[in-house]
Amino acid sequence: MAVRQLSSEEKIRMAMAILTTIVNDAGVPRNIRRAAANALTYLRDTRLSPAVRAANAVGALDEVSQDPNIPFHARTKVWQILSTLETIRD
Numbered sequence: 487m488a489v490r491q492l493s494s495e496e497k498i499r500m501a502m503a504i505l506t507t508i509v510n511d512a513g514v515p516r517n518i519r520r521a522a523a524n525a526l527t528y529l530r531d532t533r534l535s536p537a538v539r540a541a542n543a544v545g546a547l548d549e550v551s552q553d554p555n556i557p558f559h560a561r562t563k564v565w566q567i568l569s570t571l572e573t574i575r576d
Contacts, residue, residue: 494536494537494540494574494575495536497540497570497571497573497574498529498536498539498540498571498574500570501525501529501543501567501570501571502526502529502530504563504566504567505523505525505567506526507563508522508560508564509522509523509526511560513557513560514556514557514560515553515556517550517553517555518550518553518555518560518564521546521547521549521550522550522564524546525542525543525546525547525567526543528542528543528546529543535576536574536576537575538576540571540572541571543567543571544568544571544572547564548568551564551565551568
């Protein structure tokens with residue numbers, strides 16, 4: 487049985503769903519939630535290509551992924567988002 491690859495838009499929708507959980511998690515520090523909200527804004531900008539949207543979101547999340555104050559569950563989600571978005575190419 488062949489495994490179907492996810493399209494760029496499907497990857498973006500998946501990342502947006504995970505980012506929404508981070509934004510709505512009161513246990514995550516405000517600066518991390520703000521970065522997740524910024525990444526969501528970038529991913530929602532359909533005027534840009536999927537690869538550009540993904541690259542902008544990666545830029546917003548990259549710095550906070552190394553933040554020592556980020557809870558482990560949120561760090562894991564951010565890493566999952568980053569690894570998914572980094573596979574998007576035009």
